[in-house]
Amino acid sequence: MRRLPWRHWMMRTRSNTRQNHLKLARRIIEVALERGMNRGDHLPETTLSEACGVSRTPIRSALKLLESNDIVLRREEGGYFLNHSPEEIGINGISRLDDMEGSLAARILSDRAERRITDVQSVSALVRRYNVPRSAVLNALKILSIDGVVAQLPGRAWAFQPLLDTPNALAESLSFRLALEPQAITAPGFDMDSQKAGLLRQQMEDFLRRRDGSMSSVEFLHLDCAFHSLIAESSGNRFVCGALLAHQRLRLTTQKDHSIPDFRLRQSLEEHLDILDSLERMQHQLAADQMVLHLRRSQIRKPQAVNRGLLPLARKGMA
Known part of the structure; x- marks a missing residue:
């Protein structure tokens, strides 16, 4: 069974911890309902700890979640108090x-x-x-x-962090990726999930079959980030993996739709597929070289897309 990358494991752990706190918060409301408590009643941590069968530390975390939704109030030196009756809150209120x-x-x-x-x-x-x-x-x-x-x-x-919505920010983003993504491929321990790669390949091929004029730059960005995230999470170097995954999330969150021409989208996806072909043949050095070429071509494409409103003479120097 393939192990999850370190950063994915950390994110999943945080998510699981939060879900446990949510379940415990619901249990606290159940306890208040069972005991006939009303608005303004005190919620002693020790009592809740005994009723829920856990230590006081997770009880505090659950109470903070309830406080963030205005379900309980915290008073200095007094602890937590119900801000509404359990009936008003409802078991699923949080x-x-x-x-x-x-x-x-x-x-x-x-x-x-x-x-x-x-x-x-x-x-x-x-x-x-x-x-x-x-x-x-x-x-x-x-x-x-x-x-x-x-x-x-x-x-x-x-x-x-800098938003990826200016020529300088995009240039710095590509320089960062140019330094790390080829290293992600050639680092010892590179291991690509074949099932995930196959699904991504199918999605890219389906996208390429679309007619001109029906290709969304936003959809392309999601596919592009998914491809580069796959490369990152396949790396045997946990630090390279973590840095690149964080950067891809930043791209997906803040990079704006720049209406890239269809032929540029097609060219980029075809380059992705070529890199996948090399990786599936275990030709890691070739795939790394293809990644360098792919990102260098992007260094030419991106400024043109971002600065579509500049004068032709100004754009000429960027080509």
């Missing part, structure tokens, strides 16, 4: 948590893309801007950090 945090992450990202918020933000500033609990902002920032959009600075500030 299922809104994931939607709320995902929606807030999307709003933050949208405001960042439109330059409505600056490169560095404090949690307090985001709490005031969006009028939501501090825990909700932290959870949204964690979602964005997994996608490589933000990174926490020393202290309480968070810094947004």
Whole structure:
């Protein structure tokens, strides 16, 4: 059985931990309902720990999730208290948590893309801007950090990574990938999931069969990121894998649709298929050389696509 790449294992672990906290939060509401508790009643951690059969640490995490959805209130020196009666909440009431945090992450990202918020933000500033609990902002920032959009600075500030929506940012992105993606292929231990590669090949071939004018640049970006993510996660070097996967998520999240001509999309997908052919034949060095050529061609394509509005004379120097 093929092992998951290190970063995928870490992401799955975080996801599983969060799901456990959600289940425990629902159990806390069940306990409150069973014991006939009402709005304003205290929720002692020790009592909940005994009722749920877990230690106080996961109880605290579950209570924080409930607080982020305004189901409980935390008072200094007093602990947590019900903000609504269990009947008002409903057993499935906290299922809104994931939607709320995902929606807030999307709003933050949208405001960042439109330059409505600056490169560095404090949690307090985001709490005031969006009028939501501090825990909700932290959870949204964690979602964005997994996608490589933000990174926490020393202290309480968070810094947004460069968006891939300018010629300079795209050029730096391609230089970064040119340095690492060929290394991902040639590093010892490269192991590509043949089932995943076969499915991706089928999707790319289906896309290539579309007639001109029906090719979506957005759909292409998803396919492109999926291909390059497959290369990253197949690498035997966990650090190369992690860096490239994070960058592909950043591309997918922040790179805008630049209406790339159909013939460019076809050419790029055909290059992907050529690289897959070499990898399936275990010709790793050839595949790495093909990746270098593929990314260098992209260095020519991208500025032309981004700067479609520039004067022809200005574009001529980029070709």
